[in-house]
Amino acid sequence: MVVGQLNKVLILFILIIYSNQNLNAVEFKGKFIQGSFILGKVDSNSKVTIDKRSVKVSKDGYFAFGLGRDRKNDVIVKVFTGNKTKIYEKKVFKRKYKIQKIDGLPEKKVTPPKEVYERIKRENKIIVNAREIESDLTFFTKKFINPLDEAIVTGVYGSQRILNGKPKWPHYGVDFAAKEGTKIKAMLDGTATMVETDLFYTGGTLIFDHGHGISTLYMHMKDIYVRKGQEVKQGDIIGTVGSTGRSTGPHLDVRLNWFGVRLDPASVLDLR
Numbered sequence: 598m599v600v601g602q603l604n605k606v607l608i609l610f611i612l613i614i615y616s617n618q619n620l621n622a623v624e625f626k627g628k629f630i631q632g633s634f635i636l637g638k639v640d641s642n643s644k645v646t647i648d649k650r651s652v653k654v655s656k657d658g659y660f661a662f663g664l665g666r667d668r669k670n671d672v673i674v675k676v677f678t679g680n681k682t683k684i685y686e687k688k689v690f691k692r693k694y695k696i697q698k699i700d701g702l703p704e705k706k707v708t709p710p711k712e713v714y715e716r717i718k719r720e721n722k723i724i725v726n727a728r729e730i731e732s733d734l735t736f737f738t739k740k741f742i743n744p745l746d747e748a749i750v751t752g753v754y755g756s757q758r759i760l761n762g763k764p765k766w767p768h769y770g771v772d773f774a775a776k777e778g779t780k781i782k783a784m785l786d787g788t789a790t791m792v793e794t795d796l797f798y799t800g801g802t803l804i805f806d807h808g809h810g811i812s813t814l815y816m817h818m819k820d821i822y823v824r825k826g827q828e829v830k831q832g833d834i835i836g837t838v839g840s841t842g843r844s845t846g847p848h849l850d851v852r853l854n855w856f857g858v859r860l861d862p863a864s865v866l867d868l869r
């Protein structure tokens with residue numbers, strides 16, 4: 598039976614191709630859309646690069662990365678297993694952000710006063726350094742929880758104001774409305790890498806490291822209950838809602854980063 602033999606050969610051939618492809622397959626959790634956090638999983642002894650950056654792969658094969666607010670080009674993920682390389686080219690879907698134009702404002706409302714420049718620069722450096730930490734922690738593989746029991750969203754990621762024709766820094770967080778003193782929960786297990794009680798813009802501010810360059814921020818806090826270097830568990834009360842720094846009223850602003858890339862916390866939280 599020539600046809601039967603041919604079929605067998607064909608099946609064998611398909612199986613060989615299939616197993617070869619599976620050898621260094623990658624699983625992605627998360628959407629390839631601007632601002633998104635993406636969790637990847639590969640064979641534990643694989644190496645991975647995102648664009649050209651080589652990223653940590655955990656013992657269990659997990660790695661993480663994210664897509665910036667204005668990311669336009671495709672993401673190139675390379676997975677190296679043994680002597681095989683697999684390349685994934687992923688299209689990044691674009692989002693539309695809320696843009697608000699306000700003209701005719703008094704100039705001092707638009708630019709911060711000269712005397713605080715140095716302070717702002719100094720404080721930015723502290724934040725940048727905390728975000729650059731690349732630890733072996735793997736807390737980022739776990740599902741995030743909301744920082745407040747009642748998640749009333751009043752500000753979204755990516756929105757931007759254009760004041761007197763000058764585009765301001767986009768908003769990279771999610772704002773939650775809450776009464777002053779409302780307890781804030783840790784969204785994920787992590788280590789506090791920055792604890793500051795009085796930053797110019799963000800007042801009482803916490804940064805947690807969750808491993809592999811993934812960090813979260815909590816801003817405008819009233820009370821802070823953690824020390825630098827302290828490890829927290831998801832759900833631990835880390836402080837309370839305030840209106841410290843440049844804030845117009847009590848609220849919590851949370852942020853999510855992959856190193857210097859600011860991601861949308863909404864991509865990991867359960868918000869309606």
Ligand SMILES: [Zn+2]
Pocket residue numbers: 752768770771772850
């Ligand atoms: Zn905010």
